[in-house]
Amino acid sequence: MLNLIIADNQLLTREGLISLLADIDNINVAGIADTPAQLKTMLAHLKPDVIIIDIDPVHNFNIGDVKEIHQDFDLTKVLVLSNRKQKNEILEVVNEGVKNFVGKNCSRDELISAIYATAKAEQYFCESTMKTLFGDKLPAKKVEGIPVLSLRETEIVNLIAEGKPNKDIADELFLSVHTVRTHRKNIIKKLGFTFKNAAELVLLIGYINSYLDQL
Incomplete structure (x- = not known):
């Protein structure tokens, strides 16, 4: 209860x-x-x-x-x-x-x-x-419209959502800063827009996850 x-x-x-x-x-x-x-x-x-x-x-x-x-x-x-x-x-x-x-x-x-x-x-x-x-930047409400991130991209997304800069992310995941930047570009491409700050990214993750839970 x-x-x-x-x-x-x-x-x-x-x-x-x-x-x-x-x-x-x-x-x-x-x-x-x-x-x-x-x-x-x-x-x-x-x-x-x-x-x-x-x-x-x-x-x-x-x-x-x-x-x-x-x-x-x-x-x-x-x-x-x-x-x-x-x-x-x-x-x-x-x-x-x-x-x-x-x-x-x-x-x-x-x-x-x-x-x-x-x-x-x-x-x-x-x-x-x-x-x-x-607005219209949200992924479409259909399975093929939901962006699928790789395991590494998901790790980076979670660290970005915590407000960590590229250097800290690189250190934590044992990557170069250049590699982190490349992953960020790929994430932006998959999500379909550039997020301005960690709060916006957290919101988008919440939307995607809440929808996937209903599938």
């Missing part, structure tokens, strides 16, 4: 989530918090598997609350459910270490998939969020 806490001070959102999840046998809404203080008290007593939190300073919860959760309750996994729709707003959250993000316009199936992924410490971003960030 997955125990959840919903952290959102908007009544309709909370009730909507409870209703959407009511018939899922192995998901239980163990608590509802509408303030950061209330959330921390619940975390100490309920020890949930997943927190679904709306990051919106106007409505109490912000990115600082998520950072404190990670620091003080490191076994707790966080799923951000947000109305943030602008690319810079989403990347602001991702750059603070959020690995699971769904928009409030996502489907019920996406929300449930996101909860399961979060509980397993797997990355998940809903499709509408990915479209906001990458």
